[in-house]
Every structure is written in structure tokens, then in C-alpha cells.
Amino acid sequence: MTEISIPLVNLHRQFLEVKDEIERGIAAVLASQKFIKGPAVRSFETAWLAAIGARHGSGCSNGTAALSIALEALGIGPGDEVVTSAHTFFATGEAIRHVGATPVFADIERASYTLDPTAVEAAITPRTRAILPVHIYGAAADMDTLSAIAARHGLKVVEDAAQAHLATLNGRFLGALGDAGCFSFYPGKNLGAYGDAGFIVVRDATVVDRVSRLIDHGRRSKYVHDIVGYNHRMDDLQAAVLEAKLAHLPAWTTRRRSLAALYDERLKAHGFKVLEPRAGSLPAYHLYVVETSNREDAMEAMRRQGIDTGVHYPVPLHRQPAFDGLGYGTGSLPVTETAADRVMSLPLCGSLTEDEAHRVCDAFLGTARP
Secondary structure, three states: OOOOOOOOHHHEEEEEHHHHHHHHHHHHHHHHOOOOOHHHHHHHHHHHHHOOOOOOOEEEHHHHHHHHHHHHHOOOOOOOOOEEOOOOOHHHHHHHHHHOEEEEEEEEEEEEEEOOOOHHHHHHOOOOEEOOOOOOHHHHOOHHHHHHHHHOOOOEEEEEEOOOOOEEOOOEOOOOOOEEEEEEEEOOOOOOOOOOEEEEEEEEEEHHHHHHHHHEEEEEEEOOOOOOOEOOOOOOOHHHHHHHHHHHHHHHHHHHHHHHHHHHHHHHHHOOOEOOOOOOOOOOOOOEEEOOOOOHHHHHHHHHHHOOOOOOOOOOHHHHHHHHHHHHOHHHHHHHHHHHHHHHEOOOOOOOOOOHHHHHHHHHHHOOOO
């Protein structure tokens, strides 16, 4: 088998860049012997809120927990409906189910792959309690229009910003625009832990108190639990890793945008459909996706040349067996289904070189067809 020389995300190269800082942060936690709710978590929480211009929030165990806790803290539960995208990782719909609510899937925009506001409004019923836009690939959903729809119907807005670290819309950071915003720090994310971790941003200070209790067994003090919560705390070792990496995230994000522009220039010239960010936005480019009519052939040809690729996401949520009972048939979300059948992800990270990016383009263009 051909050895992969250009991985989808080069985490080893990233580690070598930040190795000393990460080792110092971990050593400080080990020396303190404070592993849960310690100073490293508090320090990272403060730093992350400052980085995205938010006031209230809490670290948690992972991005899925962030979504489910945010929904529960905002009062979403059994009998409620949440309108969201099917073009996303399973956790988005899973979290809605975790609180007993029903996901209602609306179609996406062809350009940005994010929720189509017209489809969202058409999906609203008397049971709808929230809209959950997904900033897929780190590209901004139409938050202005979606927020206006939510206001008209008295709905909450919970952002799935799992892929949108430092992405902006009209100068404001994604994840800090709705009633709540949820981040994942899974290792392969733009800001990744060395294990699982997540973050919940909330607009209302009274809601962050409920978020904090839900994360930590529903308690205000060590042995007094006034609600039933969960064990979804962020640990200090992950917080130390994240804070060490956070100092590099702006530069890595700038690098991703530069490499995405290089890909755009080369691939669009040959007629390929790529992500089209909305006006006024700066994507985080968690993934670089391009559509092709012969995806499997292109991926295999690139693998033979030592280049890793991926598909995100080939089975949209409305086609997942776990959601069979919702009654969505083939063709019910045509734009979503087209994207699922055609998109593939090319290597992209803050440590990819321009020479490697050109090699990726050469290999892709050698086989792929629009």
C-alpha cells in the first residue's frame, strides 16, 4: 500500500511546532495535581471567551455534550422541535434527541452548504422551539436572516460552531451570535485537544449558571445538587493543551484561508464547485471541500500518489437509520443530497505548505471531473 505523505490534517507537524509550550502546560497541571475544575480550565475559559468576543460560557467534555447541554439549558425538551441541517456530523441531530426533542431537517444553500433560511421558515410548526444552524466546514450560516426568523417566531438560536473556530460574519465571531454557541475541540479540529473537549457560549448570564450546573452533576456546592445534571466537565490537562495551541490559532487560521484561496484559484479555473462563503464572512476552513462527479476514482488516484482525502458527509442525517422514523424519503432535501453525493475533502491544515497544496491540486486535477 502506498504510504501517505500528505495527510488530511498533519497533527504530527503541528505537535512539533507547539511541543515545548504544550509540555510546559501539562507539566504545570501535573505539578498542581488539580485535574478537574482547576486553574488550567478557568484560564482557558477566560482566554477562549476573550478570543471570540463573548462574555459567558463554560468548557465541557466534548462538542456533542455542548449541544445537548445548551439545548437543555435553554428549556428545549420532550415534545419540542428543532430545525437544523442534515448536512453535518451525526452529533447535531443526536444532541436534539438527547434532550427528548425532534430534529426537523431543512435543506441547505447550494453556495455555502449551510441552512437555507427559506427552507427553515417553511419547516417551522407550532412545536418548533429552536433553530440550530451548522457553520459547516467553518463557513457562516446566514445568521442575520435566521435570527430574524427566530425573533418573528419566538425561537431560540443555538449555533453548531464545532468547525468554526475564529470564523467571522460581519466582523463578529461565529458561536457568539445566537442564544448559545457550541464548539468542539476534538483533536482534528482547528483548535484541537489531545482527547475530547468542548465549549458552550451563552448570551444570558442566568443561562450560564444552569449550563455550569448541568455540566457538573447539577450542583452549586460539592454535596448539594438542586437539579439532575451530568458529568461533562472539561479536564485541566485538555485545557492546558488548548490554551497552548490557542496562541497559534490566529496564524493557523490565516494560513488555512491562504491555502483555501490557492485551491480556489486552481480548481475553479477548471469548473469545479467549491465552497462559496457569504458576503461579509471569513471562514475558518476546517475542511476544504470540492465537488466532483467521479469522487471514488479521484480519491483512489490521489491515495496512490500518497495524498489523503476524505468525504464529509456521505450519509446525511435524514438518511441515517437512527432517524428512519422521521419519514424523510429520498429527494426530500435535494441540495443536501447532491452535496453528500459529490463533495470530497482535500488536505488542509495550518502546517500544510504551498508546494504540498500544489501537489494536491495536480493530483486532483489529473483524475477528477466536475
